[in-house]
Amino acid sequence: TPPSLIRNFCIIAHIDHGKSTLADRMLQLTGIVNDRQMREQYLDRMDIERERGITIKSQAVRLPWEVDGTTYALNMIDTPGHVDFTYEVSRSLAACEGAVLLVDAAQGIEAQTLANLYLALENDLEIIPVLNKIDLPAAQPEKYAEELASLIGGSPEDCLRVSGKTGAGVPELLDRIINRVPAPVGDPDAPARAMIFDSVYDSYRGVVTYVRMIDGKLHPREQIQMMSTRAVHELLEIGVISPEPEPTKGLSVGEVGYLITGVKDVRQSKVGDTVTTKLKPATEALKGYAEPKPMVFSGIYPIDGSDYPNLREALDKLRLSDASLVYEPETSAALGFGFRCGFLGLLHLEIITERLEREFNLSLIATSPSVIYRVTKDDGGEHIVTNPSEFPEGKIREVFEPMVKATILSPKDYVGTIMELCQSRRGSLIDMQYLGEDRVQLRYKLPLAEIVFDFFDHLKSKTQGYASLDYEDDGFAEGDLVKVDLLLQGEKVDAFSSIVHRDKAYAQGTRIATKLRELIPRQQFEVPIQAAVGARIIARETIRAIRKDVLAKCYGGDISRKRKLLEKQKEGKKRMKMVGRVEVPQEAFIAALSTE
Numbered sequence: 001t002p003p004s005l006i007r008n009f010c011i012i013a014h015i016d017h018g019k020s021t022l023a024d025r026m027l028q029l030t031g032i033v034n035d036r037q038m039r040e041q042y043l044d045r046m047d048i049e050r051e052r053g054i055t056i057k058s059q060a061v062r063l064p065w066e067v068d069g070t071t072y073a074l075n076m077i078d079t080p081g082h083v084d085f086t087y088e089v090s091r092s093l094a095a096c097e098g099a100v101l102l103v104d105a106a107q108g109i110e111a112q113t114l115a116n117l118y119l120a121l122e123n124d125l126e127i128i129p130v131l132n133k134i135d136l137p138a139a140q141p142e143k144y145a146e147e148l149a150s151l152i153g154g155s156p157e158d159c160l161r162v163s164g165k166t167g168a169g170v171p172e173l174l175d176r177i178i179n180r181v182p183a184p185v186g187d188p189d190a191p192a193r194a195m196i197f198d199s200v201y202d203s204y205r206g207v208v209t210y211v212r213m214i215d216g217k218l219h220p221r222e223q224i225q226m227m228s229t230r231a232v233h234e235l236l237e238i239g240v241i242s243p244e245p246e247p248t249k250g251l252s253v254g255e256v257g258y259l260i261t262g263v264k265d266v267r268q269s270k271v272g273d274t275v276t277t278k279l280k281p282a283t284e285a286l287k288g289y290a291e292p293k294p295m296v297f298s299g300i301y302p303i304d305g306s307d308y309p310n311l312r313e314a315l316d317k318l319r320l321s322d323a324s325l326v327y328e329p330e331t332s333a334a335l336g337f338g339f340r341c342g343f344l345g346l347l348h349l350e351i352i353t354e355r356l357e358r359e360f361n362l363s364l365i366a367t368s369p370s371v372i373y374r375v376t377k378d379d380g381g382e383h384i385v386t387n388p389s390e391f392p393e394g395k396i397r398e399v400f401e402p403m404v405k406a407t408i409l410s411p412k413d414y415v416g417t418i419m420e421l422c423q424s425r426r427g428s429l430i431d432m433q434y435l436g437e438d439r440v441q442l443r444y445k446l447p448l449a450e451i452v453f454d455f456f457d458h459l460k461s462k463t464q465g466y467a468s469l470d471y472e473d474d475g476f477a478e479g480d481l482v483k484v485d486l487l488l489q490g491e492k493v494d495a496f497s498s499i500v501h502r503d504k505a506y507a508q509g510t511r512i513a514t515k516l517r518e519l520i521p522r523q524q525f526e527v528p529i530q531a532a533v534g535a536r537i538i539a540r541e542t543i544r545a546i547r548k549d550v551l552a553k554c555y556g557g558d559i560s561r562k563r564k565l566l567e568k569q570k571e572g573k574k575r576m577k578m579v580g581r582v583e584v585p586q587e588a589f590i591a592a593l594s595t596e
């Protein structure tokens with residue numbers, strides 16, 4: 001397809017504003033998926049995406065669309081909306097010339113609407129404003145068209161009104177994409193340059209690499225070269241996705257498609273790298289993407305120590321398809337051998353642990369997540385701490401913690417409540433701005449540790465679900481931070497240590513000690529629980545002893561009942577970990593997380 005007949009666009013929106021549903025209608029209207037094959041959220045192909053109803057991976061699909069007798073090729077990229085996966089969005093944007101900015105006509109502009117809009121503007125994309133869900137009785141398209149227009153310029157009439165559910169307005173949207181989004185430009189005769197915007201591992205086909213051709217052409221059977229590593233591979237297959245992979249005779253300027261080379265590890269086909277050919281290599285690589293940075297760290301341990309090699313293998317396999325997952329072996333006095341893993345956020349952590357347990361049949365303990373700290377000691381030594389139990393001992397000069405710039409959007413009635421919440425989380429207000437007569441944008445600088453765990457839940461419940469949040473990295477700042485340790489029977493349990501602001505240490509110690517008393521079942525002996533900062537004990541609880549003999553309850557002969565009870569007990573045990581002489585349930589290890 002010549003570039004003049006190609007349009008590359010993505011759909012960006014706040015979570016739940018209807019991207020995937022709109023994508024479904026586009027698949028149907030353009031005829032690449034028929035009614036029989038159609039299922040909801042067609043492009044969310046992973047089980048976990050389908051169950052949770054969220055998009056994790058971006059997807060690229062080629063759609064044919066005819067305007068005035070000419071058939072165009074539209075490449076649509078569906079993107080995830082959750083803040084943990086912003087880096088996926090930014091990569092997709094770099095492969096496009098236009099963006100459909102979708103806004104729920106019953107909700108209006110939200111925090112990720114703005115965040116995504118800014119990303120699109122940074123990438124010089126043509127923005128097509130669209131109000132979605134106009135079929136809803138609560139839709140207020142007039143009101144939100146005004147808001148949208150005042151945000152991006154232009155008149156409210158320029159906002160298209162569609163329903164991804166009924167399909168109303170979607171053909172007009174496809175026409176508009178063709179008329180407004182610029183055709184890709186590139187040099188067809190130059191050495192090939194293709195931008196890798198995604199790379200996934202498929203157990204049947206190995207690594208499948210998604211590319212956007214910038215210059216030149218790539219053909220099957222050609223020797224291709226990765227510009228960052230100079231590694232050469234044979235191009236076994238090249239093609240487009242529409243909506244399943246279809247091999248083609250090549251990809252040329254402006255096209256979006258996939259490559260298969262037989263490499264087995266996504267790291268050999270790195271997102272952001274430039275693909276060229278060995279025969280006629282390009283001299284300059286395309287501008288890549290920023291590497292995804294892990295924001296939260298957690299120790300992952302098998303409940304059964306003999307599963308350690310399986311856990312290692314499972315992580316190695318997952319890493320093949322998720323380059324943002326990082327891990328290294330660590331040992332814990334309490335938990336034995338495991339891995340310290342870095343994640344983009346809590347949702348990412350949850351998804352990875354769920355996949356490890358489900359796809360690899362492992363039973364795991366994830367320790368309380370922690371952010372990364374930089375600690376300098378009086379003797380000048382600098383330590384990077386991702387595991388609270390490794391917080392250095394001795395005289396500490398300064399501790400630095402990661403900060404974020406948070407954007408919160410909310411109806412104006414909740415401004416007071418939100419400010420209170422942010423202040424209690426050590427936030428400082430940057431500015432406040434009205435986006436419409438009723439909608440306010442607050443920007444705060446906050447420590448990442450204060451918002452990454454349960455801030456969003458609190459924000460939602462305090463604003464009856466009306467506030468939305470987005471945040472971005474804002475470097476490190478000094479903080480008065482200390483380590484709180486927990487002791488069971490006088491022994492420090494490394495997996496329970498946490499790092500908190502000095503003013504919150506007492507509350508944190510008391511809270512974890514109380515939580516542990518509730519969560520740890522009574523044992524045959526008394527278990528004292530203590531919280532300490534350094535050598536100072538700041539809280540104390542006791543779990544009283546109990547004699548538990550489940551079998552005493554069954555009389556002699558009833559074998560099946562006895563077996564059932566034993567099995568039940570074993571089931572319960574599966575999620576227990578022996579820490580010294582104490583049986584600790586899995587949930588206890590993330591007890592420090594909640595701030596209730």
Ligand code: GDP
Binds near residue numbers: 015016041136166
């Ligand atoms: P995404 O997170 O942006 O991909 O949003 P989804 O496409 O998953 O949609 C979120 C929810 O909104 C789902 O329950 C959809 O069924 C619903 N939804 C999406 N589009 C429409 C629409 O046009 N009208 C109505 N009434 N509901 C919609």
Ligand code: MG
Binds near residue numbers: 021053
């Ligand atoms: Mg989606």
